[in-house]
Amino acid sequence: MGVRKGYEKTSEPWRVGVLFSRTGFMSVIEETQLRGTLIAIDQINERGGINGRPIEPVIYDPGSDARSYGQYAKRLMVEDGVSTIFGCYTSSSRKAVLPVVERLDGLLWYPTLYEGFEFSPNVIYTGATPNQNSVQLCRVLMEQFGKRFFFVGSDYIYPRESNRVMRELVRNSGGSVVGERYVRLEADRSEFLPLLRDIKRAQPDVIFSTVVGESTTFLYQAYHDLGLNPKVVPIASLTTTEAEVRAMGSDVGEGHLTAASYFQGIETERNQDFVAHYHKRFGDDEPTNMCLESSYFQVNLFARTLEQTNSLDTKLLRNSVMGVEFEAPQGCVSINPVWGHADVWTRIGRANADGQFDIVFESQANVASDPYMISYGRCFEFAECA
Amino acid sequence: MRLDYGHDRWLSGRRRDEVHLPGNDRQAKHTQRTGELNLAVIVERDDNGEFLIRELQRMRANVRHVWPAPAQVPLQYDAIFCTISNDLPQRIPWVPGEPSSALILVDDGKAPLNLNLIHNCAAHGLLHYPATSRMIQSVLMLAREHF
Numbered sequence: 001m002g003v004r005k006g007y008e009k010t011s012e013p014w015r016v017g018v019l020f021s022r023t024g025f026m027s028v029i030e031e032t033q034l035r036g037t038l039i040a041i042d043q044i045n046e047r048g049g050i051n052g053r054p055i056e057p058v059i060y061d062p063g064s065d066a067r068s069y070g071q072y073a074k075r076l077m078v079e080d081g082v083s084t085i086f087g088c089y090t091s092s093s094r095k096a097v098l099p100v101v102e103r104l105d106g107l108l109w110y111p112t113l114y115e116g117f118e119f120s121p122n123v124i125y126t127g128a129t130p131n132q133n134s135v136q137l138c139r140v141l142m143e144q145f146g147k148r149f150f151f152v153g154s155d156y157i158y159p160r161e162s163n164r165v166m167r168e169l170v171r172n173s174g175g176s177v178v179g180e181r182y183v184r185l186e187a188d189r190s191e192f193l194p195l196l197r198d199i200k201r202a203q204p205d206v207i208f209s210t211v212v213g214e215s216t217t218f219l220y221q222a223y224h225d226l227g228l229n230p231k232v233v234p235i236a237s238l239t240t241t242e243a244e245v246r247a248m249g250s251d252v253g254e255g256h257l258t259a260a261s262y263f264q265g266i267e268t269e270r271n272q273d274f275v276a277h278y279h280k281r282f283g284d285d286e287p288t289n290m291c292l293e294s295s296y297f298q299v300n301l302f303a304r305t306l307e308q309t310n311s312l313d314t315k316l317l318r319n320s321v322m323g324v325e326f327e328a329p330q331g332c333v334s335i336n337p338v339w340g341h342a343d344v345w346t347r348i349g350r351a352n353a354d355g356q357f358d359i360v361f362e363s364q365a366n367v368a369s370d371p372y373m374i375s376y377g378r379c380f381e382f383a384e385c386a
Numbered sequence: 387m388r389l390d391y392g393h394d395r396w397l398s399g400r401r402r403d404e405v406h407l408p409g410n411d412r413q414a415k416h417t418q419r420t421g422e423l424n425l426a427v428i429v430e431r432d433d434n435g436e437f438l439i440r441e442l443q444r445m446r447a448n449v450r451h452v453w454p455a456p457a458q459v460p461l462q463y464d465a466i467f468c469t470i471s472n473d474l475p476q477r478i479p480w481v482p483g484e485p486s487s488a489l490i491l492v493d494d495g496k497a498p499l500n501l502n503l504i505h506n507c508a509a510h511g512l513l514h515y516p517a518t519s520r521m522i523q524s525v526l527m528l529a530r531e532h533f
Binding site for chain 1: 506508
């Protein structure tokens with residue numbers, strides 16, 4: 001494919017769609033994803049844009065309603081003439097956008113960890129899949145805390161599918177799942193105290209949580225109110241980031257574990273610059289998190305690709321982004337050409353009293369994405385972890 | 387009156403009655419199936435529109451003519467024939483890729499061809515005027531299959 005630099009004489013902006021919720025029960029985390037996206041766009045534009053043309057985001061707020069994501073995706077593509085969309089946190093919102101981008105040949109850049117077992121030629125996935133977080137988390141939990149797991153999750157596709165993967169890992173590695181409960185996505189505080197009492201009665205060694213959104217705060221606060229000890233029975237999560245810990249209070253989050261490709265506390269120069277820039281713009285008490293970081297680096301991967309293609313054509317962009325690397329705040333990441341998913345790092349952090357995570361495990365390099373867990377047996381003896 | 391309308395009608399009727407080809411059972415099946423279809427036809431009732439409606443009725447479909455074009459394309463039909471207009475994508479109530487009905491665009495040839503508009507409608511078939519009986523049957527069958 002030829003590089004077509006210089007062909008375009010226009011200074012018209014590159015218009016891209018942005019779909020993150022600033023309102024509703026997912027706004028805590030999605031607001032940060034919006035910020036990550038806009039920071040990256042601003043930085044690129046400050047450097048002169050892509051081939052002399054700035055990136056112009058067309059932003060809609062789907063209000064945490066999955067159906068609205070589909071409708072706004074249609075609006076972006078049909079009315080605004082946009083073909084590249086950055087957006088979505090929940091899998092249900094991604095699933096709502098999927099038919100639209102597939103039918104109209106758009107390209108969704110999805111910056112959130114998810115349950116894997118999906119492939120679309122119209123999506124670039126830049127969050128972690130289970131082989132990049134669940135496998136190592138399960139191993140660490142079984143080695144350090146015990147083999148009795150209790151699963152609690154929000155009732156939608158991501159928790160149910162993540163728990164399916166985790167259940168296989170636990171059972172095939174000699175552990176057991178002593179309970180599994182789901183709460184509504186919009187579950188309120190009152191629903192968690194009886195749930196935590198049930199969990200306490202089941203006496204698990206670990207609580208594996210896939211609760212997302214505002215409910216995350218209520219789960220951890222109910223745990224705290226019951227006087228349970230995270231040093232003995234921690235809540236382990238794939239989605240509780242610095243943003244959620246800030247929302248629940250760092251005293252409440254302290255001691256619990258999260259597996260993520262990025263934590264604010266990563267001690268590299270690249271990350272320190274990133275965090276400093278973020279703090280300067282949004283305030284020192286605003287933490288960064290993994291979803292914000294992947295929202296940030298995916299725009300940079302897009303920009304690097306667009307520089308080569310000089311076209312927003314979906315097929316050109318998708319073909320060209322394969323194998324592209326970027327020195328992200330988490331370390332070097334790239335788009336895996338087999339899957340169109342990002343090769344990201346695996347890390348496990350324990351929340352500290354400052355609302356940050358102390359890193360207790362880190363892969364040696366980025367881990368090849370494997371959304372269908374093909375290279376992994378369903379137990380650790382066969383797992384090829386970095 | 388266009389000659390090929392009558393000619394086409396006459397041909398298809400004669401073949402069904404007199405010629406036994408291997409595909410005839412299948413064709414009969416399709417005809418039978420269209421008899422169970424509820425169709426909306428959102429077109430102007432000019433000669434072309436009249437012919438389209440009559441052909442669909444001849445195929446034993448339950449046809450509902452809707453005109454002028456409603457603000458929102460209706461949902462409760464198995465297939466919808468709808469004249470292309472610039473605002474049609476906004477009047478389609480479903481999101482592309484998750485349609486509620488098979489959608490067949492009708493191009494009356496009056497406006498310049500707009501491929502981007504056709505793309506944005508995410509339809510299952512396209513019928514150009516002047517249509518023939520054969521074109522109408524084929525596009526309906528294909529649209530139903532692609533739906």
